[in-house]
Amino acid sequence: MQLSVREVVYRYPRGDHHVLAGVSCDVPAGTTAAIIGPSGSGKTTLLSLMGHLLPLQEGEIVAIDAHGREHSLAETASWVLQTVSLLPDRSAADNVALGAYSDGATRADAAVRARKCLAAVGLAGRDNDAARILSGGEAQRVAIARALASHRPIILADEPTGQLDATTSARVLEAMIGAHGERTVVIVTHDPEVAARCDLVFELRDGLIHEKSRA
Amino acid sequence: MSSRPWPLGLAVREGLATARTGRWTSLLVGLAVTWLVAAPGAADAVAVSGLIDDEQAWIDAGGHVYVVEGARTDEGQRPIPVDACESLRGMSGVLGAFALSRTQDSGTLSHIPAGRASLYDVSAGALPFLSAAPADGGVMLATSSFAERTGVVDGEIITVARRGPLGTEPALSDPLTARIVDTAIMGDEFDGALLVPSQLGLTAQSCYVQTDAAHDAAVVQVLPSLLAYEGDPAVANPRLFSSDFTVDYTHAYELRPLRWLWVPAAALLGLVWAMLQWFRRSHIAIYATFGMRAAPRLAMQLAEWGALAIFGVAWGWGIGVTGALALGAHPAQAVSQVSAHAILTIAGASMAVTLLGLRPVGTLLNSLKDR
Numbered sequence: 001m002q003l004s005v006r007e008v009v010y011r012y013p014r015g016d017h018h019v020l021a022g023v024s025c026d027v028p029a030g031t032t033a034a035i036i037g038p039s040g041s042g043k044t045t046l047l048s049l050m051g052h053l054l055p056l057q058e059g060e061i062v063a064i065d066a067h068g069r070e071h072s073l074a075e076t077a078s079w080v081l082q083t084v085s086l087l088p089d090r091s092a093a094d095n096v097a098l099g100a101y102s103d104g105a106t107r108a109d110a111a112v113r114a115r116k117c118l119a120a121v122g123l124a125g126r127d128n129d130a131a132r133i134l135s136g137g138e139a140q141r142v143a144i145a146r147a148l149a150s151h152r153p154i155i156l157a158d159e160p161t162g163q164l165d166a167t168t169s170a171r172v173l174e175a176m177i178g179a180h181g182e183r184t185v186v187i188v189t190h191d192p193e194v195a196a197r198c199d200l201v202f203e204l205r206d207g208l209i210h211e212k213s214r215a
Numbered sequence: 216m217s218s219r220p221w222p223l224g225l226a227v228r229e230g231l232a233t234a235r236t237g238r239w240t241s242l243l244v245g246l247a248v249t250w251l252v253a254a255p256g257a258a259d260a261v262a263v264s265g266l267i268d269d270e271q272a273w274i275d276a277g278g279h280v281y282v283v284e285g286a287r288t289d290e291g292q293r294p295i296p297v298d299a300c301e302s303l304r305g306m307s308g309v310l311g312a313f314a315l316s317r318t319q320d321s322g323t324l325s326h327i328p329a330g331r332a333s334l335y336d337v338s339a340g341a342l343p344f345l346s347a348a349p350a351d352g353g354v355m356l357a358t359s360s361f362a363e364r365t366g367v368v369d370g371e372i373i374t375v376a377r378r379g380p381l382g383t384e385p386a387l388s389d390p391l392t393a394r395i396v397d398t399a400i401m402g403d404e405f406d407g408a409l410l411v412p413s414q415l416g417l418t419a420q421s422c423y424v425q426t427d428a429a430h431d432a433a434v435v436q437v438l439p440s441l442l443a444y445e446g447d448p449a450v451a452n453p454r455l456f457s458s459d460f461t462v463d464y465t466h467a468y469e470l471r472p473l474r475w476l477w478v479p480a481a482a483l484l485g486l487v488w489a490m491l492q493w494f495r496r497s498h499i500a501i502y503a504t505f506g507m508r509a510a511p512r513l514a515m516q517l518a519e520w521g522a523l524a525i526f527g528v529a530w531g532w533g534i535g536v537t538g539a540l541a542l543g544a545h546p547a548q549a550v551s552q553v554s555a556h557a558i559l560t561i562a563g564a565s566m567a568v569t570l571l572g573l574r575p576v577g578t579l580l581n582s583l584k585d586r
Contacts, residue, residue, distance in 0.1 A: 053580040102505040
């Protein structure tokens with residue numbers, strides 16, 4: 001599913017300038033795109049607008065299917081958040097199952113998907129551990145597994161490997177970007193190695209977006 | 216992709232799972248429900264029981280008893296028709312009625328000549344009115360102080376010597392069965408007297424009428440006309456006078472302030488739940504991020520609340536009833552008041568929980584970042 005961002009303008013209610021001043025870009029279906037830029041350049045804001053975590057002020061962000069029909073990203077995208085947002089008292093598997101439930105999986109199907117996705121991010125056998133006892137890196141991997149458990153065609157990830165070591169980071173990126181061709185993946189990152197693995201790299205600067213290179 | 220994420224059944228299961236795994240939050244809500252069901256219910260049960268005891272004492276002292284006398288006219292005090300007074304016993308809302316006349320005679324027990332007492336003639340209704348059992352051959356109603364003074368006991372066969380004005384010979388009654396009665400309900404002036412059933416003629420000086428609380432006002436309204444003599448309406452006076460400083464037992468149950476304790480209890484539970492939801496706003500935002508919309512979100516929150524409320528009510532009801540009984544409440548009141556408070560408190564709190572669950576989640580990014 002293609003992701004299309006059209007003339008998006010955003011200014012925080014108490015802000016004195018536009019964080020995004022007319023951003024437009026397209027991420028073709030089945031490709032991976034990295035959004036890079038200095039701190040405060042609006043990367044997380046743009047990703048949050050894509051995923052309806054923030055209300056759009058101006059412009060349009062849509063997902064377009066193979067038949068040209070437009071969809072809301074609220075119904076087509078799953079998330080890996082920068083803030084590791086897990087339900088602390090629920091098990092890792094229960095947290096991952098939320099991703100599966102988002103596209104209508106049954107409990108049995110969600111349990112199977114959860115187990116498989118936890119294994120994909122190196123957390124096999126940790127299904128029943130409560131999220132509150134996981135380390136920061138493990139929690140981040142659970143969050144990635146949760147996004148993978150969803151069959152939604154778009155994944156939006158905000159610094160998904162920020163708390164991971166190089167080996168684990170490579171593994172989860174493989175799991176996420178390895179779905180390449182099946183899903184459209186957008187990653188906000190500071191890590192040049194992560195950006196290098198993506199098909200597209202967009203740089204946000206001074207409220208505008210520039211396509212930097214094509215892998 | 217499925218077209219229907221988060222069916223209600225799944226949302227309910229999520230809510231139940233949250234209640235089960237919630238640890239401190241579930242414990243906090245469960246305890247809040249427990250004590251906010253137990254304490255107000257128990258307090259009200261004790262208060263209602265005290266009210267019932269007080270009202271019973273008031274009734275035993277003559278509450279809901281009316282002394283009906285004939286009107287004062289130019290021709291003097293009018294009498295009360297005995298048959299009309301007796302017929303009140305069949306009237307709805309009348310617990311008892313009998314006619315009474317004070318005589319100029321005094322009476323003694325023939326075997327205790329010194330024990331002289333005032334004699335009152337009463338109609339047959341005096342026996343049930345004073346809870347005295349009838350007996351073959353007739354009875355004599357002796358007040359408890361007369362019994363103490365003379366040593367006569369309930370059921371004893373006695374003969375009463377009736378003495379008229381000085382110089383007349385006493386008239387001996389047939390053997391009668393003594394019934395010892397408490398006349399406090401009629402007033403102190405009967406203390407030490409003897410009441411003689413079935414000695415009245417067609418009229419009497421007064422009619423004593425006891426009503427039930429529910430029909431008190433209606434009965435007292437018709438007494439003057441029902442007991443009128445030759446067109447002159449009678450006058451009904453309460454045996455116990457009331458004023459601004461006496462308790463109005465007719466309305467005391469409805470007016471007791473503790474009956475509304477469920478309102479602040481429900482409000483407090485609503486506040487506890489609102490605080491919990493605010494502290495957990497990121498959790499709600501996570502569900503929303505993964506496609507949970509308003510209806511399943513409400514179902515999930517109601518399921519969690521319902522599970523914790525059932526747990527809390529079960530404990531709260533038990534603690535409330537036990538506590539109320541320990542504090543002296545009547546068992547029936549302990550059960551009924553604690554149950555009523557539990558139902559109303561949970562209903563009120565559930566409304567608050569529903570309204571809170573219907574609130575939009577707001578900006579997800581802010582909620583996810585706990586800001």
